Amino acid sequence: MNRAPICVPCRLAAIAAIVAGAAAAFAWTAGWLTPHRVTAPHIINTFETNYGVHPGFRRNHAKGLCVEGWFESNGNGASVSRAAVFAPGRTPVIGRFAIPGSNPSAPDASVPVRSMALVFQLQDGEQWRTGMNSTPVFAVQTPLQFFRQLVASRPDPATGKPDPAKLDAFYRANPETLPFRQWVKAHPPSSSFANTGFYSINAFIATDANGRRQAIRWQTVPETPYAPQTPEQKTQPDFLSNDLDARLAQGPLRWHLVITVAQPGDPTDDATAAWPADRTQIDAGTLVLQSASPQSEGVCRDVNFDPTILPAGLAPSDDPLLAARSAAYAVSFNRRTREVAKLAQSQGETQP
Template sequence: MHEPSSPPTGIAWRWALIGIVVVGTAAAFGYVGGWLAPHRLTPKRIVDQLQQNGGMHPGYRRNHAKGICVAGYFDSNGGAQAYSRAQVFAAGRTPVVGRLAIPGGNPYAPDSSAPIRSMGLRFTQPNGQQWRTGMNSMPVFLVSTPQAFYEQAQSSAPDPATGKPDPAKIKAFFAAHPESAPFLAWVKTAKPSASFATESYWSLDAFVFVDASGTRHAVRWRMVPVDAGAPVDGSKSDADYLSADLTQRLAKGPQRWKLMVTLANPGDPTNDATKAWPSDRKEIDAGTLVLDQATAQDSGPCRDINYDPLVLPDGIEASDDPLLPARSAAYADSYLRRTSEEAHLPGTTAAHPKPETKS
């Protein structure tokens, strides 16, 4: 035997040292992992709040739950190639799988429930890299930080007594968040459109294009409809008019949008999605998005795609906008929840997909 040569008190200290090292390491792990930091804003807390607001709908996205899959291609004209070396901007076609949706966590909400429509796109380049983007039909976002987004979601949670959001809480939130003013000014005149096709969709967040020489260019982008006609107010229509309208339009021919890229001037804010850039900024027509197919989201090709805005090809990078990593993290959490429900994993509520609609 190897008898300890130290006196018993020495041994006690040695045991204590082992305990301190092991427990200390475990505690540090618990802190970094958030278990011992209950006040940190985590993806889980954001998605829990969205789930509370929209109700529990297993198998569906926790936000922008109601939507329709679309597919087609992007016809690049090479116009953005001088600013980004991404393959998608070289002249030619890139296949696209997309999703048009309305905000909120309820997949059965009437289409008129919000004046906002959204467009998610996944471009798959020949080299296998992807560009995913999630855009909204408004020029500015309502908040600039993840914390403010979370507080906004909290303020619009349904009141347990009435089942509806408390207007006083919403008012208090916006009173404390003057950065929301441009969004509120937009929303005052915005109407729920009768069609996805007549809307423009903005990236909201800024990104960075990297050209072939490695030079970086701060950008935002938007999709501008081509020949879709003026938006029609859809606030008086039935609950589910958007998908029917899209299917009807596609029966007559593909729907087109121009991809317009806006280049920032030095000093334009890239970290604040509530602030539009001045309208005189240089714009590039990068090509045309052509959507020619639509499928119900329960069976369509967009169902299993997480439109994470940080899935980017070489030539497009994230800006310093703090919303981007939060979107990426929260979308990942939502994706895990709905795929776990799809897989009927223990502890999840079984998914009840809506009966497939003809498309």
């Protein structure tokens, strides 16, 4: 069988990018990038303090389900990135839908945000991992702000809910949160994962075949028309997964992967700031999801959806949240996988 020649420089560049990303995440985890400030363990510890430990589950976005499908590239994305995923053709995809929060049994209607995480499995062994939310902007700019938001959101033991006064004080002290809060207020939660659009939120750097570098963001735009969450759905704790199963039983679901290209001066280090609406957008192809399974046994269970794992042609921007996300995801992943291993070991010891 004839095989395509291996691009040694491409492989070396990919390895260098992975090593650099891992080093940045490790340095942030250890606190080297933010001495005397918050680190990834601080953030994960605060999730556990606020909402308890649910062994074997992610510390955030704990409730979810796995999905499988593919990405059908139309080749248009190659105009901004030389990543193999944007060449015409099909790339296998595994992913996960989820809602924010640490409680794997939380009612779906308890939060207004949904998330989509994907792993594009490229033919040469590279991967593109992305974790997206259903809001185009994030609530905070920096890891320290995120930590302070978690502290302000700590449930009051008397009510089981955050203290409104503490949250209000945090918002007043951090006006950067206003665009996120305004967007959520103006956009009622969707009735389905299938009719939800998802955004990368963070900026990334794309490099094309000629070496030109441009800042980009991306989103997945559903072909299923948006509809708001209904009053009846609010009474159903698992309506999102039930709805997805019912829709997939009728056939695959589709989203268009749309890349937004920044202009000089557009912020790349601020996830709270949207880019102007007139920026060039490129429909790079279609994401097709054809099956779903419970996360306890699905292909996404043991995946760390680290957004800094990128193929050659894509790289992290200077957004400080990216290294923080990578580091916090690693701490969460290590803790939950240890918990699963201990549980498996204890169950094995009790077998006759």
